[in-house]
Amino acid sequence: MEQNNQTQKYDENDIQVLEGLEAVRKRPGMYIGSTGPRGLHHLVYEIVDNAIDEALAGYCDLITIEILKDNFIRVTDNGRGIPVGIHPKMGIPAVTVVYTILHAGGKFGGSGYKVSGGLHGVGASVVNALSTWLEVRVSDGQHIHYQKFERGKPVADLKVIGDTDKTGTEVIFAPDPEIFEELEYDYETLLARLREQAFLNAGVRIVLRDLRGEELVENNLCYEGGIRSFVEYIHKRKGLEVLHPQVIYLSGAKGTTTAEIAMQYNESYNELVMSFANDIHTGEGGTHEQGFKAALTRVFNEYARRHNFLRENDKNLTGEDVREGLTAIVSVKMENAQFEGQTKAKLGNTDVRTLVDSIVYEKLGTFFEENPAIAKMIFEKSLNAARAREAARKARELTRRKSVLESSQLPGKLADCSDRDNTYTEIYIVEGDSAGGSAKQGRDRRFQAILPLWGKMLNVEKARVDKVYGNDKLMPVITALGCGIGQDFDVSKIRYGKVIIMADADVDGSHIRTLLLTFFFRFMRPLIEEGHVYLAQPPLYKVARSKKIRYAYSDQERDEAVKELYGADDVKKDIQRYKGLGEMDPEQLWETTMNPESRIMKKVEMEDAVRADEIFTILMGDKVGPRKEFIEANAKYVENLDI
Numbered sequence: 001m002e003q004n005n006q007t008q009k010y011d012e013n014d015i016q017v018l019e020g021l022e023a024v025r026k027r028p029g030m031y032i033g034s035t036g037p038r039g040l041h042h043l044v045y046e047i048v049d050n051a052i053d054e055a056l057a058g059y060c061d062l063i064t065i066e067i068l069k070d071n072f073i074r075v076t077d078n079g080r081g082i083p084v085g086i087h088p089k090m091g092i093p094a095v096t097v098v099y100t101i102l103h104a105g106g107k108f109g110g111s112g113y114k115v116s117g118g119l120h121g122v123g124a125s126v127v128n129a130l131s132t133w134l135e136v137r138v139s140d141g142q143h144i145h146y147q148k149f150e151r152g153k154p155v156a157d158l159k160v161i162g163d164t165d166k167t168g169t170e171v172i173f174a175p176d177p178e179i180f181e182e183l184e185y186d187y188e189t190l191l192a193r194l195r196e197q198a199f200l201n202a203g204v205r206i207v208l209r210d211l212r213g214e215e216l217v218e219n220n221l222c223y224e225g226g227i228r229s230f231v232e233y234i235h236k237r238k239g240l241e242v243l244h245p246q247v248i249y250l251s252g253a254k255g256t257t258t259a260e261i262a263m264q265y266n267e268s269y270n271e272l273v274m275s276f277a278n279d280i281h282t283g284e285g286g287t288h289e290q291g292f293k294a295a296l297t298r299v300f301n302e303y304a305r306r307h308n309f310l311r312e313n314d315k316n317l318t319g320e321d322v323r324e325g326l327t328a329i330v331s332v333k334m335e336n337a338q339f340e341g342q343t344k345a346k347l348g349n350t351d352v353r354t355l356v357d358s359i360v361y362e363k364l365g366t367f368f369e370e371n372p373a374i375a376k377m378i379f380e381k382s383l384n385a386a387r388a389r390e391a392a393r394k395a396r397e398l399t400r401r402k403s404v405l406e407s408s409q410l411p412g413k414l415a416d417c418s419d420r421d422n423t424y425t426e427i428y429i430v431e432g433d434s435a436g437g438s439a440k441q442g443r444d445r446r447f448q449a450i451l452p453l454w455g456k457m458l459n460v461e462k463a464r465v466d467k468v469y470g471n472d473k474l475m476p477v478i479t480a481l482g483c484g485i486g487q488d489f490d491v492s493k494i495r496y497g498k499v500i501i502m503a504d505a506d507v508d509g510s511h512i513r514t515l516l517l518t519f520f521f522r523f524m525r526p527l528i529e530e531g532h533v534y535l536a537q538p539p540l541y542k543v544a545r546s547k548k549i550r551y552a553y554s555d556q557e558r559d560e561a562v563k564e565l566y567g568a569d570d571v572k573k574d575i576q577r578y579k580g581l582g583e584m585d586p587e588q589l590w591e592t593t594m595n596p597e598s599r600i601m602k603k604v605e606m607e608d609a610v611r612a613d614e615i616f617t618i619l620m621g622d623k624v625g626p627r628k629e630f631i632e633a634n635a636k637y638v639e640n641l642d643i
């Protein structure tokens, strides 16, 4: 039995352990970001990171992640196994140290440096502290060593439970319901992140399995092409035609720092540059991304001058021109990565900028000289982008001049609020004039503004910036928000803290929601990134019995409301199904959808830039195949949009 609890002597190491675990359990958010779904999934990444490090060190080529029944997680690798020898300073086995002492996930005593690491990079002990129980099995080629923990504390010492000729580590843990709001793992969330890890670590095989259902679900992820395959995958998933068949791959190293870049142009007008440092997605960019962008622009302009794509009087191409239709991955691995920025997702090491810049400048220059046909194609695209930018500038100036001529800059349909402090003002963008009318009457005019939209919106997925300026459906949105678009976008100028899209719960409503979100995503992305965009959730039903009224947001809630108001009474029941916002009177609309005290809203989040970008391209682009597949797979697609 494993319950042979030996009394251990109580020394400073134990105190260190207990204090550490207590701190983690008291403030889990500080260690894993949140106790919501994000934090729950983060536990898996922390354990997997250690296995990936072992793979990068060259000792492991298979990592398996399984979601077990009851949402327990098992992670297995075929590496050397976490060391089981007694740690000289702590006097307990190294594996016990790794799982009980805060910040011991790194390389104490080990050689080399820790390459991978989640956003928080906190290590295995945090996962242990936040699990009801956790078991670790280490195979060292002779014995299987086993230890079990409960809420981070060992229930017994490490012991041998069998013999083996294999090596590796296996960890099973049960996330603690006292800590996490929800315990349900989302397969697709894990899959997206693990696939990214497989791309970033060429050749490492990662197997993900879901054992919760009747049928086994499994994905086997291994990409010999590494980030080259990543770029190909993005284009394929989005159904985008590429401009040249081969992904351009550039790499180099200085000291222990390595950098690699994979890039390919497609027919679209959008750029997707994703950067990573030590396998961590640096969503806020940083020095590696700056080095890439600066060198890219320089290479283009020098090449274009040399080959007469640009004449003496032509202006240089801008960064945005040369990145139109570009998908690129920039990945660096280094010691002592410095993460900065609001969400610690921006790389700060300055020497990385120089390294990436020189790799791109030298190697891409050579590539263009050696592949003139590809170079010509890409340059023509950039020149077109520059022409469109010039047309947009003219259109923009025209609208600026126009709005100065008109006495008021704000759109006529806007019912503005009286307060000006954007920390609590809100704008409702409402579909249709009748719903707009109800919203205007029902609102609190001090802090709520209403902008009704009507008619068919422009699909910006198929439009360049010059088409957006001057578009009669989008200009009211742009001027009402006041923060500009594209290169001119400045979130500090925003006139309202919350931008709330209010549309019917039907197909037309979904359409207008998706069009507006696409517009925000392409032209005002920080608005979404910084959490300003919301979706109003109007109720689907009103259930009434004389003066008692309940609003229901789903069929289940409707049934519950009927039960509450009517019980077993057999009378004809007063249930109204709202087909649209227009059916609600101003008071109802206020009560159900606009009153901050009682309304329900969904915040639009940028969980994953690749996924959001991909979904928009699929939903709003002109390839029918991928869209059909996506909608079939996500019947309630708009509600499931993971942006």
Ligand code: 1YM
Residues within 6 Å of the ligand: 047, 048, 050, 051, 054, 075, 076, 077, 079, 080, 081, 082, 083, 094, 095, 098, 104, 105, 106, 107, 108, 109, 110, 111, 169, 170, 171
């Ligand atoms: C299922 C999770 O943790 N694998 C794993 C972890 C380690 C090693 C091998 C390892 C590392 C080193 C030497 C070294 C870790 N060891 C440590 C520490 N899989 C999983 N596989 N030998 C084995 O870094 O030098 C931390 S993680 F600190 F004990 F060495």
